[in-house]
Structure formats: C-alpha cells, structure tokens
Amino acid sequence: MKALAKFGKASDFGTYRLIDIPEPVCGPRDVVIEVKAAAICGADMKHYKVDNGSDEFGSVRGHEFSGDIVEVGAEVTDWKVGQRVVSDNTGHVCGKCPACERGDYLLCSEKVNLGLGYGYSGGFTKYCLVPGEILAIHKRALWEIPEGIDYEEAAVMDPICNAYRAIAQRSSLLPGENVVIFGTGPLGLFSVQVAKLMGAVNIVMVGLAEDVAVRFPVARQLGASATVDASAENVVERCRSLCGGDDSIGLVVDCAGANISLRQAIEMVRNNGEIVRVGMGFAPFGFPINDISMKAVSIIGHMAYDATSWRNALALLQHGRIQVKPMITHRLGLSQWEDGFEAMANKEAIKVILTYDYPE
Ligand SMILES: [Zn+2]
Ligand SMILES: [Zn+2]
Numbered sequence: 001m002k003a004l005a006k007f008g009k010a011s012d013f014g015t016y017r018l019i020d021i022p023e024p025v026c027g028p029r030d031v032v033i034e035v036k037a038a039a040i041c042g043a044d045m046k047h048y049k050v051d052n053g054s055d056e057f058g059s060v061r062g063h064e065f066s067g068d069i070v071e072v073g074a075e076v077t078d079w080k081v082g083q084r085v086v087s088d089n090t091g092h093v094c095g096k097c098p099a100c101e102r103g104d105y106l107l108c109s110e111k112v113n114l115g116l117g118y119g120y121s122g123g124f125t126k127y128c129l130v131p132g133e134i135l136a137i138h139k140r141a142l143w144e145i146p147e148g149i150d151y152e153e154a155a156v157m158d159p160i161c162n163a164y165r166a167i168a169q170r171s172s173l174l175p176g177e178n179v180v181i182f183g184t185g186p187l188g189l190f191s192v193q194v195a196k197l198m199g200a201v202n203i204v205m206v207g208l209a210e211d212v213a214v215r216f217p218v219a220r221q222l223g224a225s226a227t228v229d230a231s232a233e234n235v236v237e238r239c240r241s242l243c244g245g246d247d248s249i250g251l252v253v254d255c256a257g258a259n260i261s262l263r264q265a266i267e268m269v270r271n272n273g274e275i276v277r278v279g280m281g282f283a284p285f286g287f288p289i290n291d292i293s294m295k296a297v298s299i300i301g302h303m304a305y306d307a308t309s310w311r312n313a314l315a316l317l318q319h320g321r322i323q324v325k326p327m328i329t330h331r332l333g334l335s336q337w338e339d340g341f342e343a344m345a346n347k348e349a350i351k352v353i354l355t356y357d358y359p360e
Pocket of ligand 1 (some may be wrong): 041042043063064158159
C-alpha cells in the first residue's frame, strides 16, 4: 500500500516521501483500522518542503484520522470488526509516570504518537495499526464514532479536543467575560467555538492580512464577534476597545505561538488575567516579561487533551454544538497530498481531508 512518510531523525524537520509499505500485521492485542479520512495538521506543515537530505525512515505520518476496524487480534475483547472509530493518536506511553497516573497520557514523557512520533504509523495510508500495548494501558486511545458524526468530522477531533481542553479545562473563563484568540487555524477557530459555548461575550480573533479572505469570514460565521488584522491595526488598542476598555480582557488564547502575539497578549490582558499558550514558536524571546509579575498574569502552557476532553467534545460535535464542515475547505485523494499541503501553506485551506485513492 502507498503511504506518506517522513524521513530523517526525530529532531529534524522534513522530508516527506510517498512510499510503498507492506500492510500491517495484526498482533494478538492489536486493532487494524482502514483509514476513511485523514486530516493535514499544522504539526505536519512544519516538515513540508524541507529537505533534510536523510534517507532514514521515520514514520508514516497523519495523526488525525478515522476509519473502520477491519481486523482485531485474537485477545481483543473491547473492539470488533466493523466499528467506526477514531484514534486519539497515542501509540506508546509508559503507564507509570505522574502524567500517566492521572490519565494525562499525551503528557507522558515517553509518549509516541501514531503518525507524529517515530516508529508508530499514522493515517496517511490505507491501513493503520493501533498497538495492543497502548490499548492495554489507555483504553480511551480509541473511540467509537457516535452516530451522526461522519469520518471527516471525526478525523478533526484532535484540534477540537485541544481547543476544548485549553479553554474549558485549563482556563478559568467565566460566562460573561471576553476572550481574544490569536491564530486563525483550526485551533483558533475551534477555540472561538469553545469560548462561545463557555459563555464569552466578545470573542475577538486576531490574524494577519493573509487571513482576511478565507479565515476571517469563517471565524465570524463560527462565533467571533470581531476580527482584527494585526498587519494593519494596533492589535492591543483595537482588542481592548472591541471588548470594552482597558480591563475588559480576562483571557487570551494564543494559538499563533509567535513572540509578538505573546507580547501583545501580556500587554492587553487585564490584571489577574490568563493567557493560555496553545501555538508553537521556535524563536527565543527578546522582550522583558516583568508585566507578568506586575499584573499577576497567569501564563498557562497547553498541550493535548485527555479522555474527558474527548468524551465531551464528541458529545458537542454529535449534538451540533461544534461545527467542523465550514472549516473543511479541501477534500483530496492521498495521491494529491502535495496539492493539499500547498493549499495549507498558502492559506487557501483551513482543513484538508485526504482519503486513500490508490487502486487495490
Ligand atoms: Zn494535529
Ligand atoms: Zn507515562
């Protein structure tokens, strides 16, 4: 079968190659899924068009995927062939560290994700194996897709659950407060929806000039009360005036991860306010952070989700309280993966769904 794989060491950016690999062999405790939909994530984008010159096989990529169970090992009792499922993309955890003890498996320091870490294949292919070792430790590594949710919606659960956990589980947002969200990708757009569900009054989305055409209108459709183009406007002043003054912003969710967004977040948030940092940036900081102390601001690091995020986000999705469809801008065959990555890179796309389109 064909598979889109990343080559090079785990620490390297790049390189993608479409390769032929054998179908997975199902062990006694494993589950094999036929992938029906796989989404391109921002985490996949950082390797796109980066050639690290390495021929060392890393893993088949694609950590956001859903499909049908087509094979279960002889010792598997929790799952059966024919179930529609979505993986939370854990592939390996230790089961005994402080994070694992509290069910926070994606924060296990030994964690390897399917389709993200090395040695554990993901969904940019036809069949994906969920290892029995993870299902033995973490029973919620796999979820049955509730009725009414289709494969492409289920494939996007990863950013939904991230946004859910960032705001509903990590912040202390109260109904009636205002939220500013940096970053117009899926994490930002799902954050808009979760902030709305949590009762935020003003939800201001901050993006760039390149977001004005496609992403800003979707953000407003999904619940943003205003959008701010950081390339053209004074972000801090504009966000404060949109929310009602200097002390009006209690929570900033930074899904952009750029240094400038954190700096502006610290500046705009009210005393005792919170900043949840969801996005990633790789450049060192070059500005003073005394205001974090002066204003008693809490900066909360965010990573991943837990089973509570999954259970509740699936319920919200099933009951139409979270919308995915307006964000799925491209549906392509795996053979067109480069078109999908290109559309993500030039911001024409919000979410791209890939389906396996090679003959048997
Ligand atoms: Zn992802
Ligand atoms: Zn652990």
